[in-house]
Amino acid sequence: xxxxxxxALYQYLALGAVxxxxxxxxxxxxxxxxxxxxxxxxxxxGVAINLIAFARYxxxxxxxxxxIFLLSVAAAEASLALALVVLLYRRRQTLNIDAWSEMxx
Amino acid sequence: MAIELIPEIILLxxxxxxxxxxxxxxxxxxxxxxxxxxxxxxxxxxxxxxxxVPADAMGHISPLAKYMTLLTCASGxxxxxxxxxxxxxxxxxxxxxxxxxxxxxxxxxxxxxLSMMAKVDNLIWLFLALxxxxxxxxxxxxxGRGQIASQEAGVKYFFxxxxxxxxxxxxxxxxxxxxxxxxxxxxxRAFLVAQGTSGLPFVxxxxxxxxxxxxxxxIAAVPLHYYAPDVYQGAATPVTSFxxxxxxxxxxxxIIVVLNLTGWNxxxxxxxxxxxxxxxxxxxxxxxxxxxALLQRNxxxxxxxxxxxxxxxxxxxxxxxxxxxxxxxxxxxxxxAAVFYLAAYGIMTIGVFAVLTYLQGKTDAAEDLDDIxxxxxxxxxxxxxMAICLFSLIGxxxxxxxxxxxxxxxxxxxxxxxxxxxxxxxNAAIAAAYYLRIVAAMYIRESWTPxxxxxxxxxxFAGAICAALVIFFGIxxxxxxxxxxxxxxxxLPTASAQMPKPAxxxxxxxxxKSAPKLMARTRAATM
Numbered sequence: 001x002x003x004x005x006x007x008a009l010y011q012y013l014a015l016g017a018v019x020x021x022x023x024x025x026x027x028x029x030x031x032x033x034x035x036x037x038x039x040x041x042x043x044x045x046g047v048a049i050n051l052i053a054f055a056r057y058x059x060x061x062x063x064x065x066x067x068i069f070l071l072s073v074a075a076a077e078a079s080l081a082l083a084l085v086v087l088l089y090r091r092r093q094t095l096n097i098d099a100w101s102e103m104x105x
Numbered sequence: 106m107a108i109e110l111i112p113e114i115i116l117l118x119x120x121x122x123x124x125x126x127x128x129x130x131x132x133x134x135x136x137x138x139x140x141x142x143x144x145x146x147x148x149x150x151x152x153x154x155x156x157x158v159p160a161d162a163m164g165h166i167s168p169l170a171k172y173m174t175l176l177t178c179a180s181g182x183x184x185x186x187x188x189x190x191x192x193x194x195x196x197x198x199x200x201x202x203x204x205x206x207x208x209x210x211x212x213x214x215x216x217x218x219l220s221m222m223a224k225v226d227n228l229i230w231l232f233l234a235l236x237x238x239x240x241x242x243x244x245x246x247x248x249g250r251g252q253i254a255s256q257e258a259g260v261k262y263f264f265x266x267x268x269x270x271x272x273x274x275x276x277x278x279x280x281x282x283x284x285x286x287x288x289x290x291x292x293x294r295a296f297l298v299a300q301g302t303s304g305l306p307f308v309x310x311x312x313x314x315x316x317x318x319x320x321x322x323x324i325a326a327v328p329l330h331y332y333a334p335d336v337y338q339g340a341a342t343p344v345t346s347f348x349x350x351x352x353x354x355x356x357x358x359x360i361i362v363v364l365n366l367t368g369w370n371x372x373x374x375x376x377x378x379x380x381x382x383x384x385x386x387x388x389x390x391x392x393x394x395x396x397x398a399l400l401q402r403n404x405x406x407x408x409x410x411x412x413x414x415x416x417x418x419x420x421x422x423x424x425x426x427x428x429x430x431x432x433x434x435x436x437x438x439x440x441x442a443a444v445f446y447l448a449a450y451g452i453m454t455i456g457v458f459a460v461l462t463y464l465q466g467k468t469d470a471a472e473d474l475d476d477i478x479x480x481x482x483x484x485x486x487x488x489x490x491m492a493i494c495l496f497s498l499i500g501x502x503x504x505x506x507x508x509x510x511x512x513x514x515x516x517x518x519x520x521x522x523x524x525x526x527x528x529x530x531x532n533a534a535i536a537a538a539y540y541l542r543i544v545a546a547m548y549i550r551e552s553w554t555p556x557x558x559x560x561x562x563x564x565x566f567a568g569a570i571c572a573a574l575v576i577f578f579g580i581x582x583x584x585x586x587x588x589x590x591x592x593x594x595x596x597l598p599t600a601s602a603q604m605p606k607p608a609x610x611x612x613x614x615x616x617x618k619s620a621p622k623l624m625a626r627t628r629a630a631t632m
Binding site: 013016020023024027033036037040043044046047050051053054057058060062063065066069070073076077080081084087088091097100101102 | 228229232233236240243244247253254256257259260261263264267268270271272274275277278279281282285286287288
């Protein structure tokens with residue numbers, strides 16, 4: 001197996017960072033709860049690309065096993081998110097996050 | 106079998122039992138869940154006491170891990186007593202008053218995660234333990250009460266939580282990239298090598314900064330603190346007391362564990378950014394927490410900002426860092442001060458919430474200052490317990506809160522952070538104003554309405570125990586000092602206990618062709 005060059009690693013890291021930033025911007029700007037949750041999922045995928053690129057760079061499996069755990073935890077969070085979205089939609093018939101801002105101060 | 110994980114195994118088995126028992130058709134059977142939870146926590150506490158700190162290299166439980174297990178189980182018992190009978194039948198915000206077993210099951214799972222936090226020796230485990238603490242708390246907040254405010258709190262807590270997980274995972278990925286392994290011993294070695302040669306590379310520093318920023322959500326510190334008042338107000342009050350201690354303790358242990366990897370040797374070059382970030386976070390967190398708490402009338406929101414402020418104090422202790430030579434509070438060790446304060450804060454905040462729940466108020470607890478006006482004339486004991494815990498939060502001499510603040514200020518002075526120490530003292534003085542407003546409302550003001558109190562022996566017991574512990578550890582703190590001093594000693598990951606097998610990481614994918622090249626590459630220096 002060929003070693004990965006530093007230049008190749010930086011490309012993957014740049015991709016990971018860009019995905020992470022897209023997710024972060026989406027999290028800040030979107031108002032629909034499902035879109036907000038998808039934004040956090042995009043951030044997770046950016047992290048996963050980082051981990052896999054580093055795993056290939058260091059030629060060990062730690063990063064890959066980390067990604068498997070990351071995906072299963074993300075799935076657990078997704079199920080919780082959908083349950084929460086259904087619960088909130090039944091209450092207010094809207095998924096706009098601004099409808100849920102009664103507490104102030 | 107992993108003997109050091111017995112307390113967590115007991116907690117998880119109890120959680121499963123509680124979940125199944127909570128599905129029973131009869132309400133009286135479902136209520137057994139509370140007793141089952143208490144028994145499980147007591148058994149885990151006994152197991153935690155029994156699991157010693159072995160001197161040999163076979164079982165590698167660190168003193169910090171033992172301390173956290175004991176603290177988790179002890180606080181867990183108080184938190185279960187706080188939630189006794191929840192959801193409360195007389196809460197008008199409650200759509201149905203059927204007893205729910207899953208509340209206690211979720212608490213137990215979260216506590217098992219907290220107990221596991223300091224036992225991990227791998228970044229993947231640390232991530233899983235942090236998530237084990239947080240995911241049940243999302244359920245607790247959203248489902249604790251059938252009220253719109255509670256669901257609003259749940260959605261805010263959940264989405265910000267997912268964001269914070271992504272941020273600290275990004276930091277973890279860079280730490281892994283820096284060290285080439287997720288094992289703590291290997292990462293620690295990579296840090297030592299880098300510090301010995303050229304100083305830390307940027308990838309490691311960025312990793313550390315992202316981890317601290319992400320975890321700041323768990324401890325409700327400044328960049329991600331603004332959810333705290335809404336979530337604390339919206340959640341059911343026993344859940345609020347849970348939130349004010351368990352995720353916060355988990356976050357601080359995570360920061361300590363991650364910074365242990367660096368050997369706390371962060372004064373050179375780019376690594377300087379880490380203590381600088383901690384110091385800025387500490388100052389902003391305690392100041393913003395205290396100033397905003399002054400503006401609140403709702404007691405739960407006030408306590409939320411107070412919880413933010415106390416995170417700032419503990420961060421100030423972490424800025425001081427460990428005194429690697431002496432490691433004792435008397436000599437001004439920052440880690441000892443931090444874990445001591447964590448226990449102290451847990452006791453006093455759980456005590457305050459126990460009394461608030463006991464007093465009931467209009468919904469499920471006394472939330473407004475008017476709800477507790479003049480309460481001291483009728484309910485002397487409850488008011489006294491509350492006042493003791495509040496005086497401890499202020500830091501009056503004779504209480505455990507005073508000693509906690511003293512150790513933090515001392516650690517900052519010894520380590521040469523005099524300005525930070527002065528800011529802590531000024532903040533403690535500001536904080537006195539709003540805590541005293543609660544005390545004044547209880548003792549000086551006339552009562553408006555006839556008081557309704559919850560006749561719950563569990564709540565009375567929890568409040569009395571907390572007040573007694575505040576006084577006891579304030580006067581005779583030796584036990585707590587020794588325990589926290591032990592837990593700060595020997596904090597670095599030692600190669601003897603958890604040495605990975607040689608080449609265990611690379612054996613899977615290395616082909617003979619690439620092996621010589623791999624040997625030539627030093628892991629950290631190429632970054």
